[in-house]
Amino acid sequence: MPRSAAPVAIEESGPVTSRFGPPPTPAIGLAAVAGHVALRRFLMERTASRRLPHALLFLGPTGVGKRTLAQALVAQHFCATGDGCGSCGDCGALLRGNHPGLLTVAVAAGKSSISIEQVQKLAHDLSLSAQDERGRMTLLLGADRMTAAAQDALLKTLEEPRPGNVLVLTATRGDAVLPTIRSRCQRFALLPLAVTEVAAVAARLGITPAIPFEVAAGCPGVLVEWGGPLVDRLRRGVAKLLAEERGREDLPKWLALLHEEQPEEAEPAQLRARARLLLRLAGSLVRDAVVLRASGGTATIRNLDQAERLAQIAGRAEWADAGAALSRLARAADRVEGNVDPASALFCALQPAADEAARAAEA
Ligand SMILES: [Zn+2]
Incomplete structure (x- = not known):
């Protein structure tokens, strides 16, 4: 049969309930x-x-x-x-x-x-x-x-x-x-799905994600993509840098996150994908920090295990204008999609903040 692209096989999803008798064939409807x-x-x-x-x-x-x-x-x-x-x-x-x-x-x-x-x-x-x-x-x-x-x-x-x-x-x-x-x-x-539904999908897929279910923000596919220990390490690394960033001397630390577990000669596409991921992780953390500052409550916080860092991020001047900060991250993600160097796109989103902080500290 002619096809317009490589065939994509239907993914199996497991049975919702178990029954007596022979194991049920996984329904896919x-x-x-x-x-x-x-x-x-x-x-x-x-x-x-x-x-x-x-x-x-x-x-x-x-x-x-x-x-x-x-x-x-x-x-x-x-x-x-x-x-x-x-x-x-x-x-x-x-x-x-x-x-x-x-x-x-x-x-x-x-x-x-x-x-x-x-x-x-x-x-x-x-x-x-x-x-x-x-x-x-x-x-x-x-x-x-x-x-x-x-x-x-x-x-x-x-x-x-x-x-x-x-x-x-x-x-x-x-x-x-x-x-x-x-x-x-x-x-x-x-x-987006409720947290309980996300957890149910993870259980059915046999995934025990390293990140909290809430970080998926109602999108079970994020668990599949983000659920491994590497992404959790990157998330903690981003949280630490966003909370403690002191200026240009932290640039090598961002570069380290960009290259962690990447091959020595990483392809541009791999670096772009990593930069995109780091920006999405940063977006998730900044969003939480904004919610925390606005409400003071943690009921809808996704990265609850990073509460201490979130409070620090919330206290930083450069993330005070939440709308501007989140749109800067989104713009950077768009630029990464294009031909912009992933490292510079990442720094354009995060480094201006560091520069502002450095200037504020000097003033
Ligand atoms: Zn059938």
């Missing part, structure tokens, strides 16, 4: 997804009555479960028993990543965007008749990572949908998707 209750109910109804919108756009923060939900929707649609049983022929093909009714387009390995060629290939594939009377589903993962030309190319497919085709788009940054594409999709905002 909408019922097995954590959180997003109202949205799942809507999608279940529409799938059962074969009235899915021809284009859906799932919007939400990284790791909130957009892809998981989209894959569960696909399983629900094609499953022989209609619930994503995980054991029928269709579910088996989805789990193996070779179901003829599913096309997947995503950012290819080593690339940073979805190209116009990928979208043109998709348009061609969709112009052919579906082999299955249940039609065809397309997962377009990371619609906000399409180049401008790719987005233009997708428009025509969305404007003149062939009957029986359903496109499911996912995006973290809604404003990076053309308004003309957004308006042709039925849009759904995926909200």
